[in-house]
Amino acid sequence: MRTALITGSGRREGLGFETARQLGAQGIHVILSARRSEQVEPLATELVDQGIEASALKLDLLDPAGVATAVQRVEARFGKLDILVNNAAMLVGPAGVADKDMDELLLEFQTNVVGTWSVTQQFLPLLVASGHGRIVNVSSGAGSFWDPDHGLVNHPGFAMARFGDMPITAYALTKTALNGLTIKMAKDLKRDNILVNSVCPGLTATHPGTEGFARPVADSAKGIAWAATLPDDGPTGLFFRDEKQLPW
Numbered sequence: 708m709r710t711a712l713i714t715g716s717g718r719r720e721g722l723g724f725e726t727a728r729q730l731g732a733q734g735i736h737v738i739l740s741a742r743r744s745e746q747v748e749p750l751a752t753e754l755v756d757q758g759i760e761a762s763a764l765k766l767d768l769l770d771p772a773g774v775a776t777a778v779q780r781v782e783a784r785f786g787k788l789d790i791l792v793n794n795a796a797m798l799v800g801p802a803g804v805a806d807k808d809m810d811e812l813l814l815e816f817q818t819n820v821v822g823t824w825s826v827t828q829q830f831l832p833l834l835v836a837s838g839h840g841r842i843v844n845v846s847s848g849a850g851s852f853w854d855p856d857h858g859l860v861n862h863p864g865f866a867m868a869r870f871g872d873m874p875i876t877a878y879a880l881t882k883t884a885l886n887g888l889t890i891k892m893a894k895d896l897k898r899d900n901i902l903v904n905s906v907c908p909g910l911t912a913t914h915p916g917t918e919g920f921a922r923p924v925a926d927s928a929k930g931i932a933w934a935a936t937l938p939d940d941g942p943t944g945l946f947f948r949d950e951k952q953l954p955w
């Protein structure tokens with residue numbers, strides 16, 4: 708049986724939990740993970756009650772020793788990991804260049820870039836052991852250099868230059884860096900048959916009050932689940948939304 712670990716999947720309304728549900732429905736054992744066990748245990752039980760193979764794991768991106776323990780647990784139970792969905796992220800804001808708090812900026816980079824890299828590095832031996840590893844870095848069009856006013860009209864959506872009214876400058880730049888990391892990971896891990904892609908879920912109603920302008924989580928998670936289950940000859944080192952390639 709294939710196994711998938713989804714980071715930051717301890718919120719019922721979040722993309723992580725819905726991605727886990729969709730992967731679990733395909734017969735994959737899904738490992739829900741969150742900073743606190745109490746966040747994921749009831750959600751894993753809920754999926755098991757729906758006939759999905761699921762388990763819960765405590766995993767904080769900012770706690771390398773705790774991540775090492777999590778790796779040991781997955782190794783002891785499964786001996787490998789087929790899919791890693793790097794979904795967990797931190798957005799503190801909004802704030803622009805002039806008013807951004809530097810401690811908050813560090814926290815966002817520490818979580819979204821360093822933490823994601825560190826977790827991936829620690830789980831790498833188990834992904835290699837899979838023989839068909841897949842890594843999905845859940846990114847955002849907010850980190851894309853693409854300027855929607857100048858070309859590429861086939862890709863409607865948001866990009867870095869579109870966030871003037873609601874500046875999430877630091878978060879957006881963490882996703883730019885994450886996209887760069889995707890390219891580097893894809894290059895380094897190709898020899899181990901591990902495919903690595905960035906996926907923008909699109910604007911999604913994962914927090915109260917966003918339902919009016921953002922789409923349902925089930926729609927957005929589909930593209931993440933797709934990238935997590937690519938065949939061996941599938942793409943790697945690219946950026947997608949809804950299974951369609953996005954410009955960096």
Ligand SMILES: NC(=O)c1ccc[n+]([C@@H]2O[C@H](COP(=O)([O-])OP(=O)(O)OC[C@H]3O[C@@H](n4cnc5c(N)ncnc54)[C@H](OP(=O)(O)O)[C@@H]3O)[C@@H](O)[C@H]2O)c1
Nearest residue numbers: 715718721722767768769794795796845846847910911913
């Ligand atoms: N919603 C959108 O419109 C949208 C658009 C583009 C991209 N995205 C991306 O989609 C992903 C999921 O976002 P979401 O909208 O579903 O929001 P979310 O539910 O808030 O997901 C983020 C999760 O990351 C977890 N997290 C934060 N720091 C962590 C850490 N140090 N260790 C482990 N987990 C940590 C949070 O856990 P706690 O509950 O403990 O805080 C939270 O459950 C994120 O990468 C986000 O950037 C979302």
